[in-house]
Amino acid sequence: MPPPPFNEIVVLSARSPHVFGSRHPHVLRTNFSLDGNNTLLICVCLSNVLSMRDRDSRVSERSESTYDFWSRRHYVIATVGIAALSGCTGGGGGGEGETETADQTTEPTREVEEDEDDEEDEDDEHEELPEGVSQEEFDRGPVPDVYASATSIGGERRNPDALLTKSDVQFSEYDEALENSAHQPGRCCANCHEYIIDMNGDEFGACVAVEGYIDGADWCTVWEELPEPNVPEGLSEAELPTAEVPEAYRTASSQGGEERVPDDLFTQEEVMLTESVDAIAEGTAPPGQSCGNCAEFIPDQNDDSWGACAKVEGYVAVEDWCTVWEHITEEL
Secondary structure: OOOOOOOEEEEEOOOOEEEEOOOOOOEEEEEOOOOHHHHHHHHHHHHHHHHHHHHHHHOOOOOHHHHHHHHHHHHHHHHHHHHHHHOOOOOOOOOOOOOOOOOOOOOHHHHHHHHHHHHHHHHHOOOOOOOOOOHHHHHHOOOOHHHOOOEOOOOOEOOOOOOEOOHHHOOEEHHHHOOOOOOOOOOOHHHEOOEEOOOOOOOOEEEOOEOOOEOOOEEOOOOOEOOOOOOOOOOOHHHOOOOOOOHHHHOOEOOOOOEOOOOOOEOOOOOOOEEHHHHHHOOOOOOOOOHHHEOOEEOOOOOOOOEEEOOEOOOEOOOEEOOOOOEHHHHO
16 A cells, blocks of 8 residues: 655754644654755745645545655655755854755655565466475376366366376466467467366366366467367257257256256357357457356267356357356366
């Protein structure tokens, strides 16, 4: 939080204090000798500060940032006046050989806040590990038993004895992948055929091809496109967004445990349903999101490669995305 505005500025001398300032609750103190010229300079500073105070009173209803700007102007004006006074040495009634100094207070709290912000930024650069998991385990495994031979969103089963290391596949977070010439915009683990979604509530999944813990917003060179399902017999592609889904989906529960209510659904147009890769590439969706790891998604129930949604009507594919996306972790 920025420091509150100053209430007063007290200039102390060997003789008496001189006070000038406005309504702000900080005190700035400095010690020096005063003579006639110096007293005149203080009067000039007082005029400036009071002028700024009057201006500030006329804009009291502005935002906090504007308010803080004028407060800092008060501080600058006062500091300039004090600095000028500190340059006046010797003659003028201060006594021979007397040197005047100004011990200006600065804003140490702001420096501390900036240091803390830098430390927080550094912490943010490191991915938070699941509780009790070391960095080596995170990178190399073993992953929890629930993933050992689990099935990916593309339907492929994991073999723990036939995995690549992350270094083998140029594994990285999405932002870093953007600098890799092998990466294409929009591609991430959440829309990869090999990805296994979070199954134990720790926010991480796994991969059928790569060892260690995997986040949906990661990427590697083994990324594989999810196949586009065939249009069901008797329907056209244009009918898929509004078509009634097969009986197996109509009141089914999503992978997050929410039951589908056929009479209480959004249209696909309302939720901007599109393919995950396209939504991420265009900036509509953040990396790491697809229907595959959404709590509202109902996976394939009849081997036609299509799914459905507990919130949205029509046929929905695992590689799709929409604005009602909710992380599966939230429901585990």
